[in-house]
Amino acid sequence: MVDVLALVEARLRTALGEPDARAAVTFLGTDRIEVLRFTDLDTSGTGPTGIVRYATLGMSAQPMADPTAVVADPVAGPRAELVLSVRAGAADTDKVLRPLAVLAASPQVEGLV
Structure with missing residues (x-):
C-alpha cells in the first residue's frame, strides 16, 4: 500500500x-x-512577502467516511489536509499551530474516520 502521508x-x-x-x-x-x-519569498528572491502558510500533515492518513456507515471503507473516501495562510508581523502567527492541529484531529475524535 502507498504511504499517503509521504505523498501529501x-x-x-x-x-x-x-x-x-x-x-x-x-x-x-x-x-x-x-x-x-x-514562509513565502517573493519572485525576485529579495525577501519575504509576509505570507506564512501552515499546513497539517496527518489528517489524510485515513479516509473520512459517512458517520452513518456501518464500516468505513479503508481505501475509498475523501482525504483532506488543512492549509492556513496568514500575514506575518501583525500578531504572533505561531499561536495557530495548536488550534490548527485540533481542527485536523477532529474527524478522528468525532469518529468520522
Whole structure:
C-alpha cells in the first residue's frame, strides 16, 4: 500500500517549497498530526512577502467516511489536509499551530474516520 502521508508531504513541498519549521501534536486516541510552516519569498528572491502558510500533515492518513456507515471503507473516501495562510508581523502567527492541529484531529475524535 502507498504511504499517503509521504505523498501529501511531497505535494506540499512541490507547491509551497521547503518547510522552515514543523511541530507535532498527538491527542489521546488519535494519530499524530504535524503542522508544517512555509514562509513565502517573493519572485525576485529579495525577501519575504509576509505570507506564512501552515499546513497539517496527518489528517489524510485515513479516509473520512459517512458517520452513518456501518464500516468505513479503508481505501475509498475523501482525504483532506488543512492549509492556513496568514500575514506575518501583525500578531504572533505561531499561536495557530495548536488550534490548527485540533481542527485536523477532529474527524478522528468525532469518529468520522
